[in-house]
Amino acid sequence: MSETPRFDALVIGAGIAGLQAAVDLADQGFKVAIVERDPSIGGAMIALSKVFPTLDCASCITTPKMAAVARHPNITTFTYTEVLSVGRAGDRFVASVLSKPRYVDEEACIGCRKCEYACPVEVVDEFDGRLGARRAAYIPFTTAIPQTALIDADNCTLCGACVRACPTDAVVLDQRPREWQLEATAVVAATGWKLTPVGAKPQYGGGEITNVLEPTQMERLLAPHGPYGRVIRPSDGKIPESVAYVQCAGSRDQTLGVSYCSRVCCMYAIKQAMLLSGSLPIADITIYYMDIRAFGKGYEEFYRSAQAMGIEFVKGKVARLTENDDQSVTVRVERLDQFGQVEERRHDLVVLSLGMLPGEDVRQRFDLEVAEDGFVMTPQPKDAPCRTTVDGIFVAGTASGPKDIVDTIVEAGAAATEASLYISKMIAAAETATAASSADVTSPAADRVEVKV
Amino acid sequence: MAEDAAPKIGVYVCHCGGNISDIADPETVARFASGLPGVAVARTNMFMCSDPGQKLIADDIQAGLVDRVVVAACSPKLHELTFRSVLQRNGLNPYLYEHANIREQVSWATSDHAEATAKSESIVAAAVAKAGRLQPLDPIVVETTPCAAVLGAGVAGLRAARDLAQAGIEVALVEKTAALGGNVAKLDRLFPNQESAGELIGRLVDEVLHDERITLYTLASIDRAEGYVGNFTLHLRQKAGGVVVDRAARLNGRTIGAYRPFEGFMIGDHGAAEEGQNGDDERAVVIEAGALVVATGFEHYTPTKGEYGYERLPQVVTLPDFIELMAGVEPGSRLEHDGRPIKSVGFIHCVGSRQVEGVNKPQADGEINEYCSRVCCTATLAAICDLQEKCPGVAVYDFYQDIRAYGRGHEEYYEKASKGGAVFVRFAGAEPPAVAKAPAGDPCLVTVRCKDGLTWGEEVEAGVDLLVLAVGMTPSDVSTLVDSLKLPVGTDRFLLEVHPKLRPVELAVNGVLVAGASQGPKDVTEATATASAAAAKAMTLLSSGRIELDPFVATVDSQRCEGHGLCVEECAYPGALVLTEENGATRAIVNAALCTGCGACVAVCPTNAIDVAGWTLGQYEAMVDALLAEPQEVTP
Numbered sequence A: 001m002s003e004t005p006r007f008d009a010l011v012i013g014a015g016i017a018g019l020q021a022a023v024d025l026a027d028q029g030f031k032v033a034i035v036e037r038d039p040s041i042g043g044a045m046i047a048l049s050k051v052f053p054t055l056d057c058a059s060c061i062t063t064p065k066m067a068a069v070a071r072h073p074n075i076t077t078f079t080y081t082e083v084l085s086v087g088r089a090g091d092r093f094v095a096s097v098l099s100k101p102r103y104v105d106e107e108a109c110i111g112c113r114k115c116e117y118a119c120p121v122e123v124v125d126e127f128d129g130r131l132g133a134r135r136a137a138y139i140p141f142t143t144a145i146p147q148t149a150l151i152d153a154d155n156c157t158l159c160g161a162c163v164r165a166c167p168t169d170a171v172v173l174d175q176r177p178r179e180w181q182l183e184a185t186a187v188v189a190a191t192g193w194k195l196t197p198v199g200a201k202p203q204y205g206g207g208e209i210t211n212v213l214e215p216t217q218m219e220r221l222l223a224p225h226g227p228y229g230r231v232i233r234p235s236d237g238k239i240p241e242s243v244a245y246v247q248c249a250g251s252r253d254q255t256l257g258v259s260y261c262s263r264v265c266c267m268y269a270i271k272q273a274m275l276l277s278g279s280l281p282i283a284d285i286t287i288y289y290m291d292i293r294a295f296g297k298g299y300e301e302f303y304r305s306a307q308a309m310g311i312e313f314v315k316g317k318v319a320r321l322t323e324n325d326d327q328s329v330t331v332r333v334e335r336l337d338q339f340g341q342v343e344e345r346r347h348d349l350v351v352l353s354l355g356m357l358p359g360e361d362v363r364q365r366f367d368l369e370v371a372e373d374g375f376v377m378t379p380q381p382k383d384a385p386c387r388t389t390v391d392g393i394f395v396a397g398t399a400s401g402p403k404d405i406v407d408t409i410v411e412a413g414a415a416a417t418e419a420s421l422y423i424s425k426m427i428a429a430a431e432t433a434t435a436a437s438s439a440d441v442t443s444p445a446a447d448r449v450e451v452k453v
Numbered sequence B: 001m002a003e004d005a006a007p008k009i010g011v012y013v014c015h016c017g018g019n020i021s022d023i024a025d026p027e028t029v030a031r032f033a034s035g036l037p038g039v040a041v042a043r044t045n046m047f048m049c050s051d052p053g054q055k056l057i058a059d060d061i062q063a064g065l066v067d068r069v070v071v072a073a074c075s076p077k078l079h080e081l082t083f084r085s086v087l088q089r090n091g092l093n094p095y096l097y098e099h100a101n102i103r104e105q106v107s108w109a110t111s112d113h114a115e116a117t118a119k120s121e122s123i124v125a126a127a128v129a130k131a132g133r134l135q136p137l138d139p140i141v142v143e144t145t146p147c148a149a150v151l152g153a154g155v156a157g158l159r160a161a162r163d164l165a166q167a168g169i170e171v172a173l174v175e176k177t178a179a180l181g182g183n184v185a186k187l188d189r190l191f192p193n194q195e196s197a198g199e200l201i202g203r204l205v206d207e208v209l210h211d212e213r214i215t216l217y218t219l220a221s222i223d224r225a226e227g228y229v230g231n232f233t234l235h236l237r238q239k240a241g242g243v244v245v246d247r248a249a250r251l252n253g254r255t256i257g258a259y260r261p262f263e264g265f266m267i268g269d270h271g272a273a274e275e276g277q278n279g280d281d282e283r284a285v286v287i288e289a290g291a292l293v294v295a296t297g298f299e300h301y302t303p304t305k306g307e308y309g310y311e312r313l314p315q316v317v318t319l320p321d322f323i324e325l326m327a328g329v330e331p332g333s334r335l336e337h338d339g340r341p342i343k344s345v346g347f348i349h350c351v352g353s354r355q356v357e358g359v360n361k362p363q364a365d366g367e368i369n370e371y372c373s374r375v376c377c378t379a380t381l382a383a384i385c386d387l388q389e390k391c392p393g394v395a396v397y398d399f400y401q402d403i404r405a406y407g408r409g410h411e412e413y414y415e416k417a418s419k420g421g422a423v424f425v426r427f428a429g430a431e432p433p434a435v436a437k438a439p440a441g442d443p444c445l446v447t448v449r450c451k452d453g454l455t456w457g458e459e460v461e462a463g464v465d466l467l468v469l470a471v472g473m474t475p476s477d478v479s480t481l482v483d484s485l486k487l488p489v490g491t492d493r494f495l496l497e498v499h500p501k502l503r504p505v506e507l508a509v510n511g512v513l514v515a516g517a518s519q520g521p522k523d524v525t526e527a528t529a530t531a532s533a534a535a536a537k538a539m540t541l542l543s544s545g546r547i548e549l550d551p552f553v554a555t556v557d558s559q560r561c562e563g564h565g566l567c568v569e570e571c572a573y574p575g576a577l578v579l580t581e582e583n584g585a586t587r588a589i590v591n592a593a594l595c596t597g598c599g600a601c602v603a604v605c606p607t608n609a610i611d612v613a614g615w616t617l618g619q620y621e622a623m624v625d626a627l628l629a630e631p632q633e634v635t636p
C-alpha cells in the first residue's frame, strides 16, 4: 500500500471486547479499523462451550457479533495481522502492523476447504485445546471469519497437494510477511488475556499429568463440535466417573506472582460442572475451593442451582496432585472446613481452574503503563475506567484485568463512548484550527463538538 | 411483489452447535419442510447466525430461489433481528421473515429424540404456513427529540449526563434528593485506590455543572411517563426548594455549590434550600426526551427490627453507619461509640443478601434476597483496614460466607486485614450467626455465636463492643416509571436488561437504557462503565434524528369498522387507539407510534375490523391449521 490508510479509530484485538467497541463506534458513523493477530476474529470467547450465567452457547452470542463487524460498512477488518507498535504523530496515532502470510490469496479463496481435505499433514490443533488435530492447510474453525484458508508453513511439507486441489488457484506459497502502517485518531486496546501456565506449580504435576486439564481444554470437550464430540478422558478415552476442579490454581498465589483473583474461574468451574453433570449424569463432580466468588448479577442463583444439582463443594486447599497407575489423579487436600485435616481422593479427571494473565505486552508495544498486576493501568478507575496513561488510547475488556463477558461487553461500550468523544473533540479542534488560519476568526470549540452521523 | 405470485419459501434449520441437533434432528426437519406447500428450498447449517449460515440465505435470495424466509433456530429474542437484516441486505422486505423457535421450545424442553423432531416439524409447518401469508411491511419512522433524560444523579447518572452532553445531546438530569452524588457521597475513601468520595463526586459534578447542555433538576420525582423511543414525556414534580440549573441559571452564576461529606454536593451558596425556584410550592415540570437513562441506584438494605440485634442493641450498626463513624476518628485516637470505648468490633457479611428460604424472613413482597450484593465484602474489608490503621489495638472478628474480593485491587484488602490480625469465622447461609446482649458483668457488650466452617463446625463465641452489619443493596423505588412505561424488573427487583451479553444496558422498552446499581449491585467502576455504555446506545439512537419502529401495530379496516369503540376501552396504552368522526361516521384510528401491537383490540372487535400487521387473524388461523394437521409421512 503506497498511502497510509487513515481511520477514526483503531481497535486492537477482535475478541468480544474489540468486536463490541468496533460496532459501537461504527454505528455512530466513525471509520474503524479492527486488527486481529489470529487468522479469524472472535478471540477467546468463540472457543468456549456455553457461557454463564445464561448458559447460551458461546457461538450463538459471538458469531453474530463477528458477522456484524465483518459486514459493517464503516469497519475494515484485518486478520492474521499483529499490531507491533503504536506511536503518536501530532494529533493522531500511527500503528505499525505486521500482516502474516496465509500463503493463500485472500481475494481468490472461496473457503471451499478443498485444500484442507487434500492436505496430508496432521498437526495438533491449538484451537481445540491441543486435544484434536487439524491439517497444515486449514480454515481455523467452522464459523471463522474470514472463511479463508491458510497454510501453516512450520508444518507444511511443500507436497503441493493443496495447490493441485484448489479450484481457484488461490494457494501462493511465496507470500511474505508485510509490515505496513495505518493511522487513527483514537485507539482502543482490546488485547485480552492468556491463561496462567498449566505447568507453573510442580505440586500440581507441572503440566505433566495427562488427565490434569486446562479449563480451556474442558471448554473444548464440552463444546458442541469439540475434538471428540463428547467428554472423555484424553489419556485413554475412558468416560470419567469423577471429575474434580481445583480452584485458584493459578491465581491468589503469591508464589506464582499472581496475587490477584482472576474473577471468572469460580463461575466457569461451576458452569463446566453443571454442563458435565448434563453430559455425564452419573459422574461425581467436586469443586475444591477457598471462596466461591459468585458476585455478578444472577451468579449466586447460578451457584445455588449447581449445589441443588448435587455438585460437591469442598472448602480446602489442594496441596498436591499425583498421577496413579490407572491414570486417575489423586488430589491431596487440606480441608479448611475440618481443622486443616488432610484428605486424599481419587478422580478420573482433574481440571485446574487457571487464571488470567495479560494477553499482550502493552508497555513495550504501545507505551502504555501497566499496574502491578501487569494489566493496562487505568489511572482513573472510578469515573473513567477505560482511560489509560496515554490520552487517546482507551482500554476495553480483559486487557485491563480479568473479567467476565458481561463486564467486558459493558466496558467495551464505555470505551467506545470515550473514544467517540475524543475523536469528535479532535475533529472539532482541527476544524477550528483550519477555520482560524483561513478566515482568522476563532469560534468556540465547545460549540462545535457533535456526533457524526 | 405481486399478490398472486406463489411464494417461494426458504426454510433453514439450525443445529445450533449441538444445542438443537443433540435432541431434534435438523436433517429430518429440513426434509419434512421441503415437502410443505410453498417451500422452495430447505437447508441446514451448524450455526445459522454465523456468517456462513447467513450466506446460505443470502445466496438463495440472490439466486432468486426464495422470496420469504423461515429460520428454525433459537428464540427470536436472540436472532430474529439478525435474520431480518439478512433479507434487507439482499433486497427483500425484512418482514417477509418468520422465526421458528426449536431450541428453547423444543430441544431444551424435550428429551425424547423422536418427539423433539416431530415437534420441531409442527413448529416449522406453522411458521411456513404463516410465511406464505406474510405481506411486505414498512417500518414506522418517527422523528426523535434530540434530548435525553437521565434519572438519578449518583455516579452513574452524572457520568451518563456528562458523556451525552459532550456528544452534543441536550440532557435533562433529574435527581430525587437535594444533593448530587448518590450513595457514593455517603462514603469516605473508596476502594480500590482510596480516593476520597468528595474528590470523585467533585470532579463529576464540576463537568456536569459547567456543561450548558445539561439542565439539572433536584428534589424532583417522576409522577408518570409516557411515549415511546424518540418521544418520551416525563411528568415530574419538583418539591419546594428544588433547584433548576439551566442556561439562564448558569448565566446568573447560580451553579456554585459545595460538597458536604456524607450528604453530597449541594447547589447554591448555603445549600439547596435558598435556591428554590418557586417559593414554597411544589411545581410540575414536563420533560420531552428521545431516550431515557435510568440511573436511580440502590438503597441500603434495612435490617428488620431484631435482625442480628438491629434496633434492639445500640451496639449494632450498619456498615454505612460505621464508615461515617470511622471518618471522624483521628489516627491513634480512642474509638468510641455511644459514649463507650470500643475494644473489639465484629462484622457480619451478607446481611440482607444471599438469603436462604426458611432461614431469613421474606421481604415485603414475600421474596427473599437471593442475590449477592457484590460490593459489601470488599467494603467491609476496606473498613477493617481503616479501623486497624487508625485504632491498632482494636480486635476484629469477621463473620463471612465467602470473601468475594474479586476486583482489581480488592484482594489486597483481604490480605491486609488478615495480616492485621482480623479473625475470620465462616458461617453457612443456613446457619447465620446468633447475636445476643452479653450477660451482665461480661467485659464485652454483645456476643456473636456461630458454627465455624473453618474449624469443623465448632461453635465459636466472640464478645464484641460494636457489631457492624454489612448490609446489601436493594433497588431504589422507581415504581412510577416502571408502572407507566411497563419496564421489566427481575425476580431480584432490580431493572432487567434485555440480555446480559447481547444488550446489557438496554431495557425491553426501546429507548430506555439502564446504568449503575439500578440494574443490580455494582461498584463505582462498574457503575460508571455501564453509564458510558448506556450513553453510547443513546448517542446512536439520537444521532440521526429519526428512528424506525417495527410495523407490528393494529390496523383498522375503515370499511368494516362501525365505531363501537370497544377496542378503545380495551386498549391499555393511552392515545394508541381513538375514535374520530370521519364523514359523519365514528371510526377507530390507531396512533402507530403508541400502539404496542398487543392485539387486545382485535379480540373485542365485534366486526373483525382490526388486525395487527404481521400477526393477522388469517396468519394465526393458517398456523393453527398447520399445527393441527395430521402428521404426514414424507418421502425423501
Ligand SMILES: Cc1cc2nc3c(=O)[nH]c(=O)nc-3n(C[C@H](O)[C@H](O)[C@H](O)COP(=O)(O)OP(=O)(O)OC[C@H]3O[C@@H](n4cnc5c(N)ncnc54)[C@H](O)[C@@H]3O)c2cc1C
Pocket (backbone or CB within 6 Å): A012, A013, A014, A015, A016, A017, A018, A035, A036, A037, A038, A042, A043, A044, A045, A048, A050, A051, A052, A053, A081, A082, A083, A084, A190, A191, A192, A193, A194, A215, A216, A219, A264, A268, A271, A359, A360, A396, A397, A398, A399, A403, A404, A405, A406, A408
Ligand atoms: C476457561 C474459561 C471459561 C470462561 N467462561 C466464561 C463464561 O462462561 N462466561 C463469561 O462471561 N466469561 C467466561 N470466561 C471469560 C471470557 O473468556 C473473557 O471475559 C473474554 O474472553 C474476554 O474477552 P476479551 O475481548 O477481553 O479478550 P480476548 O478474547 O482474549 O481477545 C483479545 C484479542 O486480541 C488479540 N490481540 C492481542 N494482542 C494483539 C495485537 N498486538 N495485535 C492484534 N491482535 C491482538 C488476541 O489475538 C485476541 O483475539 C471464561 C474464561 C476462561 C478462561
Ligand SMILES: Cc1cc2nc3c(=O)[nH]c(=O)nc-3n(C[C@H](O)[C@H](O)[C@H](O)COP(=O)(O)OP(=O)(O)OC[C@H]3O[C@@H](n4cnc5c(N)ncnc54)[C@H](O)[C@@H]3O)c2cc1C
Pocket (backbone or CB within 6 Å): B151, B152, B153, B154, B155, B156, B157, B174, B175, B176, B177, B179, B180, B181, B182, B183, B184, B187, B189, B190, B191, B192, B220, B221, B222, B295, B296, B297, B298, B299, B300, B319, B320, B375, B376, B379, B382, B471, B472, B473, B476, B477, B478, B515, B516, B517, B518, B522, B523, B524, B525, B527
Ligand atoms: C457500604 C458500601 C460501601 C461501598 N464502598 C464502595 C467503594 O469503596 N468503592 C466502590 O467502588 N464502590 C463502593 N460501593 C458501591 C457504590 O456505592 C455504588 O457503586 C454506587 O453508589 C452506584 O452508583 P449509582 O449512581 O448507580 O447509584 P446511587 O449512588 O444509588 O445513586 C442513585 C441516585 O439516584 C437518585 N434516585 C433514586 N431514585 C430516583 C428517582 N426515582 N428519580 C430521580 N432520582 C432518583 C438517588 O437519590 C441517587 O442520587 C459501596 C457500597 C456500599 C453499600
Ligand code: SF4
Pocket (backbone or CB within 6 Å): A295, B349, B350, B351, B353, B354, B371, B372, B373, B374, B375, B376, B377, B378, B401, B402, B403, B404, B470, B472
Ligand atoms: S459481597 Fe460478600 S458480603 Fe456482600 S453479599 Fe456478596 S458475599 Fe455477602
